[in-house]
Amino acid sequence: MTNEQAIKRFETTLGGMKKQYETYSKTTKAFYNDMYRQKGTPTYEETFEMYDLAIRALKKQIGEPIKEHTEYLNDRSFYISECPACWKSLSKISNYCPECGQKLEVEVGD
Numbered sequence: 574m575t576n577e578q579a580i581k582r583f584e585t586t587l588g589g590m591k592k593q594y595e596t597y598s599k600t601t602k603a604f605y606n607d608m609y610r611q612k613g614t615p616t617y618e619e620t621f622e623m624y625d626l627a628i629r630a631l632k633k634q635i636g637e638p639i640k641e642h643t644e645y646l647n648d649r650s651f652y653i654s655e656c657p658a659c660w661k662s663l664s665k666i667s668n669y670c671p672e673c674g675q676k677l678e679v680e681v682g683d
């Protein structure tokens with residue numbers, strides 16, 4: 574299974590769980606969440622958060638092209654490279670963003 578396939582499955586499962594959870598009344602939601610808390614297992618909200626974290630972590634492992642553009646200031650041009658995930662400018666090009674850990678697609682040119 575690739576990261577992309579895993580992300581898709583996580584998103585589908587998460588979407589289904591959220592949809593079902595939304596159909597529950599306030600009382601039913603509280604009943605389930607209390608039961609899960611007593612059992613020491615994650616509540617619905619905690620489960621949603623876990624899935625979100627897993628999806629975000631997997632997405633960071635998929636290489637994204639570096640965003641590049643030119644900025645002009647006082648008749649001078651500056652070539653700017655930015656992380657596609659957190660938009661921090663990258664002072665040197667590496668395989669991962671030093672700020673957020675996003676995997677970067679580094680073009681090897683000549």
Ligand SMILES: [Zn+2]
Nearest residue numbers: 656659670673
């Ligand atoms: Zn970043």
